[in-house]
Amino acid sequence: MNNLKMLFNNEELFAGGKDWALLILRVIPSFYLFCLHGMDKVTAGTETWDWLGGAVLSIFGISFGHVLFGFFAAVSEGVMTLFVLIGFKTRLASLFVMITMFLAGVYHLSEGENPESAFIYFTIYFTLFLRGPGQFSIDAKIDK
Secondary structure, three states: OHHHHHHOOOOOOOOOHHHHHHHHHHHHHHHHHHHHHHHHHHHHOHHHHHHHHHHHHHHHOOOOOHHHHHHHHHHHHHHHHHHHHHOOOHHHHHHHHHHHHHHHHHHHHHOOOOOHHHHHHHHHHHHHHHHOOOOOOHHHHHHO
16 A cells, blocks of 8 residues: 555655656657757758748748757757766756757748647756756766
């Protein structure tokens, strides 16, 4: 009965459970965001960066800086996700990914598309921004 009770209370199931949860929350989404979106965008070059930047900035009526903004979005999805994955400068990297995912969600909404994935990624990285990377991270080793 005690094991069943443990499932329904707010205590940790086992020692270090929150750190394991943060590790899983960092590694799995970051791996997929990098592999499915980021890697291709970082290596794609200026045409893709121009399209990325233009897709979002045009929503706000901005007609300049598309390549630069697209490059930042590509770096966010392609480099910052790796930082989060290993737990290095996690809060800063999460902030960049959050902004990118929020703007990606806004873009998909404006196009009448489904923004679900972008907003789920936003929520994950927002949680990591607020909570930090946990003990199983480079940040935790640096802070010691």
